[in-house]
Amino acid sequence: MCEYCGCQQIATIAELTREHDAVVTLAGLVQRALPREPPQDVATSCGQILAILAPHTLVEEPGLFHEMAQEFPDHIEVLRSEHREIERVLGGASGGFPADPTWPARLGDVLSMLRDHILKEQDGVFPAALAALDSDQWERIEAVRAHLEVTPPALPKPALTSPALTATT
Numbered sequence: 001m002c003e004y005c006g007c008q009q010i011a012t013i014a015e016l017t018r019e020h021d022a023v024v025t026l027a028g029l030v031q032r033a034l035p036r037e038p039p040q041d042v043a044t045s046c047g048q049i050l051a052i053l054a055p056h057t058l059v060e061e062p063g064l065f066h067e068m069a070q071e072f073p074d075h076i077e078v079l080r081s082e083h084r085e086i087e088r089v090l091g092g093a094s095g096g097f098p099a100d101p102t103w104p105a106r107l108g109d110v111l112s113m114l115r116d117h118i119l120k121e122q123d124g125v126f127p128a129a130l131a132a133l134d135s136d137q138w139e140r141i142e143a144v145r146a147h148l149e150v151t152p153p154a155l156p157k158p159a160l161t162s163p164a165l166t167a168t169t
């Protein structure tokens with residue numbers, strides 16, 4: 001977590017970080033719940049993660065990533081492709097817990113990747129953006145958030161909060 005370079009003083013970065021924190025919390029609940037909790041609660045939590053990531057990604061990709069892509073094209077391309085993979089696997093639960101027996105393992109893998117992805121953004125992209133972007137670029141990124149057509153959800157109460165789960169975590 002980047003706490004020292006000053007990037008948290010930028011409203012866009014602070015908001016993206018709050019969303020990351022909520023996603024990491026939900027991802028941890030899902031990873032711990034996967035072997036034993038009701039499948040529908042796992043599916044609901046996957047939907048909650050996607051609901052946070054939908055507007056979040058719409059700020060990152062056309063906003064922050066767009067401004068950073070010229071200087072760091074390879075890094076940004078990797079992050080974009082990771083977004084697609086995260087959406088694809090989590091979206092597999094959009095109709096309920098998938099019957100595909102390979103999906104839980106793929107979900108576990110993609111949630112681990114999601115945590116690493118968030119660290120790459122927070123420890124890499126955000127501090128680099130603070131150093132690289134000028135005030136006009138930050139204003140363009142803020143405008144992307146201001147004009148979102150997808151309303152960010154209130155950060156959700158996790159579906160996975162059963163006493164049996166929390167007692168062992």
Ligand SMILES: [Fe+2]
Pocket residue numbers: 016020056060118121
């Ligand atoms: Fe992000």
